[in-house]
Amino acid sequence: MKKGRIIGLSGPTVSVDLPGLQLYERVYVGHQRLAGEVVRLEQGKAVVQVYEETRGLALGEPAEGSGRPLTVRLGPGLLGGMFDGLQRPLQALRRETGPFIRSGTDPFPLDLERSWNFSPLKSPGDSLSAGEIFGTVEEGAFLHPIRAAVGGTLATVHRGAFTLDSPLATYKEGGELFAWQERPVREPRRDITRLPTADPLVTGQRCLDFLFPLSKGGTAIFPGGFGTGKTILEQSIAKFADVDIVIYVGCGERGNEMAEILEEFATLSDPWRDTPLMERTIVVVNTSNMPVAAREASIYTAVAMAEYYRDLGYDILLLADSISRWAEALREISSSLEEMPGEEGYPTYLGSRLSAYFERAGVVACGEGTGSLSMILSVSPPGGDFTEPVTQACLRSAGALYLLDTALAHRRHFPAIHWGQSYSLYEQDLGRHFCSEVSGDWDPLRSRCRELLQQETALAEVAEIVGLEGLQDRDRLVMHAAERVRREFLCQNAYSEDAFSTPQQTLERISTIVAFFDEALARLEEGEALDEILKG
Amino acid sequence: MRLAEHSYRTVAAIRGPLLFLEEVFSPRLGEEVLIVYPDGRTLEGEVLRIEESTVLVEVFGEPRGLDRERSRVIFSDAVKQAPLSAACIGRIFDGSFRPRDGLPMYIPERWEPVTGAPINPAARARPEQFIETGFAVIDGLNTLVKGQKLPIFSCSGLPSREIAAGILRQARLVDGGDFVVVFVALGLTYHNYAYYLEVLNGMGGGFVAFANLADDPVVERLLAPRLALAVAEYLAFERGMDVLVVITDMVNYCDALREVSAAREELPGRRGYPGYLYSDLASIYERAGRIKGQEGSVTMLPVVTMPEDDITHPIPDLTGYITEGQIVLSRELHRRGIFPPVDVLPSLSRLMQQGIGAGRTREDHRAIANRLYRAYARGRDLRKLEAIVGREGLPPREKQMLSFAEAFEERFVHQKERRTIGESLDAGLSLLQEAEGGGEGG
Numbered sequence: 001m002k003k004g005r006i007i008g009l010s011g012p013t014v015s016v017d018l019p020g021l022q023l024y025e026r027v028y029v030g031h032q033r034l035a036g037e038v039v040r041l042e043q044g045k046a047v048v049q050v051y052e053e054t055r056g057l058a059l060g061e062p063a064e065g066s067g068r069p070l071t072v073r074l075g076p077g078l079l080g081g082m083f084d085g086l087q088r089p090l091q092a093l094r095r096e097t098g099p100f101i102r103s104g105t106d107p108f109p110l111d112l113e114r115s116w117n118f119s120p121l122k123s124p125g126d127s128l129s130a131g132e133i134f135g136t137v138e139e140g141a142f143l144h145p146i147r148a149a150v151g152g153t154l155a156t157v158h159r160g161a162f163t164l165d166s167p168l169a170t171y172k173e174g175g176e177l178f179a180w181q182e183r184p185v186r187e188p189r190r191d192i193t194r195l196p197t198a199d200p201l202v203t204g205q206r207c208l209d210f211l212f213p214l215s216k217g218g219t220a221i222f223p224g225g226f227g228t229g230k231t232i233l234e235q236s237i238a239k240f241a242d243v244d245i246v247i248y249v250g251c252g253e254r255g256n257e258m259a260e261i262l263e264e265f266a267t268l269s270d271p272w273r274d275t276p277l278m279e280r281t282i283v284v285v286n287t288s289n290m291p292v293a294a295r296e297a298s299i300y301t302a303v304a305m306a307e308y309y310r311d312l313g314y315d316i317l318l319l320a321d322s323i324s325r326w327a328e329a330l331r332e333i334s335s336s337l338e339e340m341p342g343e344e345g346y347p348t349y350l351g352s353r354l355s356a357y358f359e360r361a362g363v364v365a366c367g368e369g370t371g372s373l374s375m376i377l378s379v380s381p382p383g384g385d386f387t388e389p390v391t392q393a394c395l396r397s398a399g400a401l402y403l404l405d406t407a408l409a410h411r412r413h414f415p416a417i418h419w420g421q422s423y424s425l426y427e428q429d430l431g432r433h434f435c436s437e438v439s440g441d442w443d444p445l446r447s448r449c450r451e452l453l454q455q456e457t458a459l460a461e462v463a464e465i466v467g468l469e470g471l472q473d474r475d476r477l478v479m480h481a482a483e484r485v486r487r488e489f490l491c492q493n494a495y496s497e498d499a500f501s502t503p504q505q506t507l508e509r510i511s512t513i514v515a516f517f518d519e520a521l522a523r524l525e526e527g528e529a530l531d532e533i534l535k536g
Numbered sequence: 537m538r539l540a541e542h543s544y545r546t547v548a549a550i551r552g553p554l555l556f557l558e559e560v561f562s563p564r565l566g567e568e569v570l571i572v573y574p575d576g577r578t579l580e581g582e583v584l585r586i587e588e589s590t591v592l593v594e595v596f597g598e599p600r601g602l603d604r605e606r607s608r609v610i611f612s613d614a615v616k617q618a619p620l621s622a623a624c625i626g627r628i629f630d631g632s633f634r635p636r637d638g639l640p641m642y643i644p645e646r647w648e649p650v651t652g653a654p655i656n657p658a659a660r661a662r663p664e665q666f667i668e669t670g671f672a673v674i675d676g677l678n679t680l681v682k683g684q685k686l687p688i689f690s691c692s693g694l695p696s697r698e699i700a701a702g703i704l705r706q707a708r709l710v711d712g713g714d715f716v717v718v719f720v721a722l723g724l725t726y727h728n729y730a731y732y733l734e735v736l737n738g739m740g741g742g743f744v745a746f747a748n749l750a751d752d753p754v755v756e757r758l759l760a761p762r763l764a765l766a767v768a769e770y771l772a773f774e775r776g777m778d779v780l781v782v783i784t785d786m787v788n789y790c791d792a793l794r795e796v797s798a799a800r801e802e803l804p805g806r807r808g809y810p811g812y813l814y815s816d817l818a819s820i821y822e823r824a825g826r827i828k829g830q831e832g833s834v835t836m837l838p839v840v841t842m843p844e845d846d847i848t849h850p851i852p853d854l855t856g857y858i859t860e861g862q863i864v865l866s867r868e869l870h871r872r873g874i875f876p877p878v879d880v881l882p883s884l885s886r887l888m889q890q891g892i893g894a895g896r897t898r899e900d901h902r903a904i905a906n907r908l909y910r911a912y913a914r915g916r917d918l919r920k921l922e923a924i925v926g927r928e929g930l931p932p933r934e935k936q937m938l939s940f941a942e943a944f945e946e947r948f949v950h951q952k953e954r955r956t957i958g959e960s961l962d963a964g965l966s967l968l969q970e971a972e973g974g975g976e977g978g
Contacts, residue, residue: 252818256685335802380857
């Protein structure tokens with residue numbers, strides 16, 4: 001191992017005189033061995049971004065390179081886990097160091113003592129190629145396939161109970177095969193076949209599934225000022241989305257909210273499988289007062305985990321709350337490196353980093369089947385102003401926009417998704433899917449629903465001047481029906497049984513309202529009084 | 537660990553509150569130093585940055601009188617620590633933890649770094665125990681719970697002071713436990729400070745106060761809330777007390793941060809505030825909370841006077857993103873003599889859901905709150921219409937909603953004396969019953 005000393009300290013950036021480091025190599029600094037990564041190399045000096053609290057570090061303390069970039073350890077035991085931005089297991093950390101997070105502790109992220117059951121698909125003497133599925137591990141209700149990291153001819157194969165620190169197989173050529181593997185977090189998998197998106201990701205939120213559907217493998221953002229219900233919406237989606245695994249990354253979130261999520265998830269079950277919800281969930285959390293560099297790394301830690309499961313053939317949803325906090329971490333780090341700032345102080349590479357991140361979503365071919373990684377990222381624009389750089393950079397890459405509106409939130413219209421300004425680029429493809437799978441009325445009803453909302457917006461301006469009573473009966477009926485669309489269809493109480501709506505239920509509900517409108521319109525034309533119709 | 541005292545006379549440059557020292561042996565980031573002025577005065581300081589042979593030290597206080605030749609800097613080998621002991625209760629300190637009440641300093645039980653360590657999210661207990669503030673509009677509609685951080689967004693000239701004082705005096709736990717109030721005044725005028733002092737003294741001792749007045753050193757404005765929170769965490773998690781931290785005014789804190797950041801020649805972010813304002817505010821606000829399996833809690837009520845009454849200004853905006861809701865005051869309600877002038881529509885308590893209902897407040901709390909909210913929001917919407925067509929032009933049902941909104945402001949929001957949660961809910965219920973028959977959706 002290379003050894004050196006600390007030669008400069010400024011906030012989270014530490015200069016060391018270690019020779020032979022690589023860019024983005026993981027480095028340990030100080031007597032406490034705080035973790036960091038190399039962000040800049042100069043003659044005789046390397047600048048290290050330290051993920052932990054640097055207060056108290058002294059000049060001259062030791063520094064050591066690890067020879068590897070920031071990596072995650074992937075294998076059985078991730079599901080149901082809660083990690084910080086560097087994949088430190090928070091439950092284990094709590095047992096080790098008490099309720100507060102102290103710097104310099106680095107336990108192995110997976111439980112090495114827990115016993116698992118392994119069923120091999122191969123026998124000694126078989127040859128195995130890199131990436132081939134070698135056997136499965138039972139992880140609750142989830143069958144966890146184990147892929148071989150490298151190929152070779154098998155010498156011994158283990159069967160039955162094992163712990164993660166013992167090998168599952170040995171190769172004749174030498175070397176061992178473990179149930180866990182390592183991946184560098186900042187490096188996307190490029191050696192895979194990507195496929196176009198096709199199937200819908202049903203969220204159970206009527207407004208999303210019906211008006212602005214998302215594809216499996218697609219990306220969406222929802223920007224909204226504070227108090228517009230971003231976190232509740234993220235949680236509802238995390239609970240109800242029809243995917244195999246949800247990875248929830250809280251970057252710079254409120255600690256109390258994370259506590260609430262965990263407590264709630266622990267009591268709920270997966271609506272699609274009836275197994276405990278936590279068994280399909282991984283939480284990566286770096287609350288707002290945890291070190292900023294780890295916040296920047298946290299979204300990469302989460303996506304590396306997501307890619308791992310995607311490549312095993314599962315449908316994964318990555319939820320991030322919020323990407324603005326990540327961008328701000330990026331800005332803070334960039335500014336402490338004295339880089340030339342771009343718009344509003346964000347580094348000029350904000351856009352390219354974000355678009356590269358969004359590109360890690362998608363559908364991939366893996367073995368016989370496919371796996372998908374979908375992303376829904378929340379954005380917290382300062383002052384609720386959607387023209388700011390992070391929202392705009394996200395808009396260029398994301399496939400769907402769910403705009404959360406402050407005025408709707410103030411009226412307690414939740415989810416506060418603005419139906420006029422949101423969009424989904426997956427709408428056409430998925431409309432066909434819903435038409436064939438749910439009902440042929442899906443697309444026509446959506447047009448009717450949009451039309452009603454559109455007409456209401458136009459009429460509301462007139463009504464502001466002449467009053468509701470001054471409108472013609474037909475227009476008043478439109479207003480009445482549109483209000484029902486808003487209150488009975490688009491609004492969805494996240495705290496009641498209504499929190500989840502299947503596509504079938506969604507369709508029934510909207511068709512009831514539209515049918516009511518059509519019938520009322522017919523009666524009106526026959527000369528019946530509007531008040532009579534509305535009473536009935 | 538250095539064994540001998542390290543003292544240096546190697547000041548290379550002085551720039552405002554910043555000293556540049558040369559050839560310091562093994563300095564630490566954040567290390568606490570003592571600066572000895574040529575006239576023998578001493579002040580504290582902190583190591584901000586270390587670059588090869590140059591150490592940048594920030595002086596906590598007035599740098600006037602420092603020179604390059606005779607000033608001395610003594611290094612402590614430790615980061616800034618707070619002296620902790622239950623003896624701090626009933627005392628008033630300044631922004632550097634010096635007694636302000638004329639009594640001698642106590643002997644600390646132990647010392648802890650002022651910055652504290654983040655609570656492990658896995659160790660946090662969900663806030664869910666109701667705190668009664670005595671204000672119907674808070675207790676009924678924007679309920680405060682133990683471990684929550686709920687800021688008051690005010691405008692200049694509005695009685696945020698009286699509301700904070702009201703909460704200090706009236707707040708109580710339903711299960712009867714005792715509160716300790718940690719009060720932090722930042723850059724306060726003497727006039728306001730005297731007001732709070734009277735309130736605190738009237739409370740009979742269950743407080744710890746940290747006062748940084750308007751003419752006190754700016755750097756101490758950054759230190760005071762951290763010292764106070766170190767004390768609050770100690771009282772809560774070591775002594776098992778329920779601590780309510782009231783900080784006023786966070787705008788003065790942020791302005792101090794901007795001033796110091798500019799002196800450090802850092803790149804400015806929005807409106808000149810440093811780019812790390814969010815992280816810095818989080819390092820204060822996030823210290824509120826509860827811990828699983830432990831007694832005690834830290835609840836926080838920061839007061840933010842919104843510059844230009846603008847809720848999108850960076851300070852209220854970033855605060856709103858970190859805290860669990862906000863109580864927003866309205867100039868219009870204040871003009872109409874309503875106290876507390878809380879504007880219900882933009883106000884929100886994110887943790888209310890868990891803190892109310894049977895066993896916490898009352899079974900019908902949620903239903904009453906929802907109905908009040910909905911009816912009032914309708915009434916407020918109609919005011920715009922009323923402005924155009926006049927009240928006479930409205931149908932009877934809508935007139936009724938308008939009257940409801942007025943009655944709600946005058947009889948539910950406005951109050952002269954403390955109300956228990958039961959009284960608050962009853963007040964809401966009777967308003968709803970009066971408006972009944974007006975087609976309110978229920």
